[in-house]
Amino acid sequence: MKVKPRLLAALLALVASVAVSQWAMAAKQAHAQIMNADGQQVGKVMLHRTPHGTLLHAKLHGIPEGAHAFHVHSIGKCEAPFKSAGGHFNPHGHKHGVMSADGMHAGDMPNIHVPASGSLEVEILNTGLVLDKSLFDEDGASIVIHAGPDDYQSDPAGAAGPRIACGVIHK
Numbered sequence: 719m720k721v722k723p724r725l726l727a728a729l730l731a732l733v734a735s736v737a738v739s740q741w742a743m744a745a746k747q748a749h750a751q752i753m754n755a756d757g758q759q760v761g762k763v764m765l766h767r768t769p770h771g772t773l774l775h776a777k778l779h780g781i782p783e784g785a786h787a788f789h790v791h792s793i794g795k796c797e798a799p800f801k802s803a804g805g806h807f808n809p810h811g812h813k814h815g816v817m818s819a820d821g822m823h824a825g826d827m828p829n830i831h832v833p834a835s836g837s838l839e840v841e842i843l844n845t846g847l848v849l850d851k852s853l854f855d856e857d858g859a860s861i862v863i864h865a866g867p868d869d870y871q872s873d874p875a876g877a878a879g880p881r882i883a884c885g886v887i888h889k
């Protein structure tokens with residue numbers, strides 16, 4: 719099929735404007751107060767929109783030393799033991815894990831490694847996460863820290879063990 723150049727240009731402009739407006743419509747930033755299972759605040763996470771996904775900036779304290787899975791979960795409800803937060807945020811129906819050919823969830827991120835002090839400040843770029851209406855849907859979304867590390871492949875949750883901290887993501 720031969721497409722007239724002018725029509726093609728108009729179509730390309732339309733596609734570009736839809737992509738730009740979706741980006742522009744996404745929230746510029748969001749945040750989550752992270753609480754442990756005893757209801758104590760153990761840090762916060764700022765989420766910043768970028769043209770390439772979401773930059774998460776976490777400042778944590780009072781977290782047990784060691785490696786912990788760090789995910790975005792699909793429900794914005796944090797009631798200990800935080801099953802209330804649902805599964806991993808997964809708007810595209812993928813399998814879990816950065817090491818899975820069928821992965822990964824938009825909520826999957828690298829493990830965090832907390833030193834003996836229990837405090838950690840870290841920035842993580844999640845290129846699959848957009849602060850748009852899929853995240854801010856009716857039941858919201860949350861950030862969850864697990865007792866153990868994510869193995870990056872076990873579906874659906876990376877065999878990361880119990881959930882030890884959680885924070886609802888707010889615009």
Ligand SMILES: [Cu+2]
Pocket residue numbers: 787788789790791806862863864875
């Ligand atoms: Cu998780």
Ligand SMILES: [Zn+2]
Pocket residue numbers: 806813814815822823825826874875876
């Ligand atoms: Zn996952």
